[in-house]
Amino acid sequence: MRSRHRLFTAGIAAIAAARADRWLHHLARGLGIVLMFHHVRPRRNVAFAPNQLLEITPEFLIAILVELRREGFDIVPIAAVPDRLRSDRRARPFAVLTFDDGYRDNVEYAWPILRQYESPWTIFVTAEFADGRGRLWWLELEQAIGELDRVVISRNGKLLSLPSRTLDEKQAAFDAVYRQLRAGPMERLRTVTAELASQAGISTDGLAAQFCLSWAELQDLAREPDVTIGAHTLSHPVLAKLHTTAAAREIAESKVLLERRLGRPIRHFAYPFGDRSSAGEREFRLVRNSGFATAMTSRPGHLFPYHADHLNALPRVSINGLFQNRAALRALFSGVPFLLWNRGRVAEIET
Structure with a gap:
């Protein structure tokens, strides 16, 4: 990106x-x-x-x-x-x-x-x-990585662990996760971003109502x-x-x-x-x-x-x-x- x-x-x-x-x-x-x-x-x-x-x-x-x-x-x-x-x-x-x-x-x-x-x-x-109930998953991903010091997701049965402390690390983690999720099925994309938001203590409820008409x-x-x-x-x-x-x-x-x-x-x-x-x-x-x-x-x-x-x-x-x-x-x-x-x-x- x-x-x-x-x-x-x-x-x-x-x-x-x-x-x-x-x-x-x-x-x-x-x-x-x-x-x-x-x-x-x-x-x-x-x-x-x-x-x-x-x-x-x-x-x-x-x-x-x-x-x-x-x-x-x-x-x-x-x-x-x-x-x-x-x-x-x-x-x-x-x-x-x-x-x-x-x-x-x-x-x-x-x-x-x-x-x-x-x-x-x-x-x-x-x-x-x-x-007010749609999933703004790209915003969920941004907010989650903004809060997390490490991003951990499963990939082909293995854990992908990315550091996310500095701004450069956060950007690299966002790019890597975004690219991988866009390449996979929609179900996984939404599941993974929800899991990361949960790890970061961020609620996915209400984002659409907050930002959308x-x-x-x-x-x-x-x-x-x-x-x-x-x-x-x-x-x-x-x-x-x-x-x-x-x-x-x-x-x-x-x-x-x-x-x-x-x-x-x-x-x-x-x-x-x-x-x-x-x-x-x-x-x-x-x-x-x-x-x-x-x-x-x-x-x-x-x-x-x-x-x-x-x-x-x-x-x-x-x-x-x-x-x-x-x-x-x-x-x-x-x-x-x-x-x-x-x-x-x-x-x-x-x-």
Whole structure:
């Protein structure tokens, strides 16, 4: 995880130094871009924050909106994406703002800014988080390792014991456990994080209610014309790890439940995690069969005309909280990092 961050930092620095975001953007920039956010809140004064990549400050959100307009992007609602992808290539580029999981800070800190800048936005809601009973296991893992001096879990019948006293040890332990759990079954992931939380004396009850919007709050939000609410499954699993029947239920029933609770059609979906190991052709088919108009992955890239034929597998650009600076934004908005990532192709087919 840290090696990827170092590579990203070096890449952004190289693009900025060569001004590649200026002279290559006409080749790399697509018709539009879908930005992916999670938390928006004031900077936390904590030493150990391995999930910091999932949060940006309100001030940086303002910088994003200013930079989008400076670069000539129209900020449009998610419902406009299909038509914009079929529009004339000479049209102004567009940007869509999406927020995953349904965090309360999106309303508390992001929405006033978005309203001030007249920017429509979409929030993808995990139903069990709105119930107050979902498992924010990545937060459980962060809090547990933050408290523990040693992290002990079983692995293939053997104990894995990792020191966790210093900040470097804690980060290394978090990276190792996170990587191992993501590679295994969902049942083990949730069991292990619950066990670590118990060892650290941390209760897993109430985290969703603490950090995520309730149904009552979502019902109020659903009445706002500048807000679109989308589905993000029932329980936020890695869909690719589930049996087809279970994956179909997570997708289809999240739509039905949100429509029933909010009294609004739910036309848009985001895959939890959303990378290639989390969602593929089977999941894309299940989403299409469930009647969603669009679905968002987290595969990185801009939107191009051919994405009009792949509306159930659209790429997004994650706004990483570790890189809150204008150089990173200019590079991402130019499309140049994705041109390099895809080895000279403007984009990678998302199926």
